[in-house]
Amino acid sequence: MNTSILKKYKELPVEIKAAFWFLIGTFFQKAMSMVSTPIFTRIMSAEEYGEYNVFNSWFLIVSIIVTCQLSAGVYTQGIVKFDSEKREFSSCMQGLTLTLVLLWTIIYIFTMDFWNKLFDLSTFQVYSMLFLSWMTSAYNFWAIEQRVDLRYRKMLCMTAFVIIAQPALCIFLVIKSTDKVSARILGMVIVSCFAYSYCFWNQIKSGKKIFIKHYWKYALSLCIPLIPHYLSQIIMSTSDRIMIDRIIGSKEAGIYSLAYSISQIMTIFNTGLMQTIEPWLYKKIKKGELKKISAIAYKSMVGIALVNILLIIFAPEVVRIFAPEEYYEAIWIIPPVAMSVYVSFMYAFFAVFEFYYEKTKYISFATLVGAVINIVLNYLLIPVFGYYAAGYTTLFCYIIYVVMHYYFMSKICKENQIDEIPYDKNVLISISFVFFVISFVILFTYKHYLVRYSIMIVLMLAIFIMRKRIISIIRRIIRDFSR
Template sequence: MLKIIKKYNSISVQAKAAIWYTVCNLIQKGISLIAIPLYTRILTPEQYGSYTVFLSWLEIFEIIATFRISWGGYIVGLTKYEHDRDRYTSSVQCLGFTLTSIVLAIYLIIPDLINSITGLNFGLTLMIFSLLYTTPSISFWTARQRVEYRYQAAVAVTMISSILIPILGVAVALTIDQKQNAIIGARVLVHGVIGLCLMLVNCHKRFCFFNKEYWKRSLKFNGPLLPYYLSTVLLNSSDRIIIQNLVGKAQAGIYGVAYSASMVMSLFNSSINSSLQPWIFAKMKEKQYKEIPSVINSLLVLVAGVNLMLIAFAPEAIAILAPPQYAEAIWVVPPLAASVFVMFFYQHFVNIEFYFEDSKMIAIASIGSALLNVALNYLLIPVAGYLIAGYTTLLSYLVFAFAHYVFMRRICKKNGCPVEIVNIRQMCLIMLVFFILMGILTFGYTVVLVRYGFILIVLATAVVKRNFIVQKIKELKK
């Protein structure tokens, strides 16, 4: 233990910040996951459906009303305006405040029309706007702490808000009938108090409402990204909105539980990619292309195995996350977990696009896939039922992956990089095997011996091949 503490004290502040932000992110995701069983046992499926749809619309309104100015463009600006960070932060925060006020004014002119589109009432929509006024302040402040490596306060604020929201929400929900409003209200209250405090912190040193250069740069940077941001949210969240509109709130809630369970795997995938990406970039810089395909394929098999384990244990996972009323959610887990696997699949193509700093085609692919997903949902849900939404999402991600592969080939040829940097045949073979096993496991939901037999085979294989798995992970650290 002392050795670990000594080693920790010897590393740079940048490394310490990276460690703590990673740990904080993991704990934050863990708290969100722990909150699901609490919410589903307090709320009816209809109420939980309303809650998940509210969160989906919150994401959409956030893009339209704030331009996501507090995201990556702000961090770039902190670097560019290093000696004027106080005025820059104050000015762009006021820009976001102004944009939100414009959208709020439009809403107040035509509230009935917008409410008929969203399915939200006037009060819930005002809750969305209250979050849009305060939450960006938290994002601005946290981003600046990250850039300046002041991680202690940022981690503390994130942890406090993550813990308070479910505790306060559950406590109030137990005392009123509209329980979903209590959980939403807890988010509004916690983020409101913290956001208002940090809004003052962001502005109090050198206040600047309007700076032409700062506003122009922020709008120029974030404006063109709006279609990409919107399409990404639609691809991830439109299912629940459409299910509520076409089928009902209860079905949206059931689907939302399956979605939350499946997206847990995206955290594992992101951790793998965060280690893989710099390794790939280093190998590409050294033009050591031959080493890349085998590592990619090995990790693809690892991720496939982990996602298959989620599919295998879906009945047990859903039973933990929600009461019996949500049991139907197990049938949506396989296609949604497969979608997470496909995300990791195409991330290898995206990594190469990022290396050559040629990511302009990403927006085209995301917009096309999002529109396809929405169209398929409206076409198929009335015919095949709401569970088909999981498979329309999977198909949309497969189209997204194919588009990225085409873009990657074009970029490789343009930059003199061999397209064999990925072994697409082996990758597709791994995907094919994944889908076959997914089908077997889904069948196993009704035949328990099939499912548990597969689980034993996977565990035995992992034990036998443990040295091989460890070796591939170590290669990423070289």
């Protein structure tokens, strides 16, 4: 039996092997973060946990401004576009990112008091944000190159080291320190420096150049107009925590952060799947093979919907595992945020056309509108309905966000004389409608354990009965993806 499985594995195309191991790596990376959460919620108070998550929210925003998010979609597009010169392109992106970080560090040194007061963070914490912005980008450049080249072994080794070393060191430092928030940040800095500096030097050594004018110009010309887009994305996912902290308090921000973190478990599948599919999508668009995209997209969306339903149905049990009693109210926030995770997954299939055809103004406009609506709704509704409102404003804004990206994708297809839009909106609406209905039905059973457990049993039985069909669909996806 084992020999048969091994033989089948060896016969798989390299694309499928790489996709599988990249997904496994992403899964364990996120899973370890989730496994460590119950420890941190017990060795840090709700206030300290909230303060750390506020730092993390600011870090996500600052890193976009500092690095122009060069390691995001534009880089993936660049190494596909400059395929024969991708080593030089990659090393130049590393050089450009380091230059930007150093420039912002100099600005911070001369305006330190202003930024410390704005972020409500210490000098050490702001320096840490700048350093982590550089190291995270260095890793992302290297990791994307590994994915595009289908080299998964080194990446798995790097992932294994970081997911073990970082939480272990952070837990040790938090236990030993009185300033537990800074201690946790210090642990991240030390491990990132030790691990991700390899990624930086590896690409610099391979490309041998850190400055080539037309690469820097190409990247900045695409990334700078996208800064509003990336900022808006982060604002939609983090502004709620910052606003809850300012309007209500750190404890409530901590409870909301826990719910958000648990819901983000499902981004394991989102991230792993999209990071593997994205280069494939660019190649299919380049070749004009758009009909192959929709088959993968629909099945992927159904799969992401199902794993989010599983999280929603088990939310009360998951919260009890991850945190003590004071966090239990988080169960009511998980469903809308989990639904947002599904909607954000849909966006990537539309945005890839905007990136490929370099329509950055469309991308930025759609995301900026979503972020502004999110901030306004949070400002109006959090004082009235409490921090629960933030989960629903996030969901509402993601729906607006994805609808606008679908519209702009359709517009781009017409502008480029593509006869048929790659996705049928009726199919997309049907999948989403069924997912939302099931999710809200489960939400209303949280106080009725017998009903919820009955739904669990029915769902498990349905999966078991349909197991052969599910396996068949997975095999079909693998076959389509390998073509």
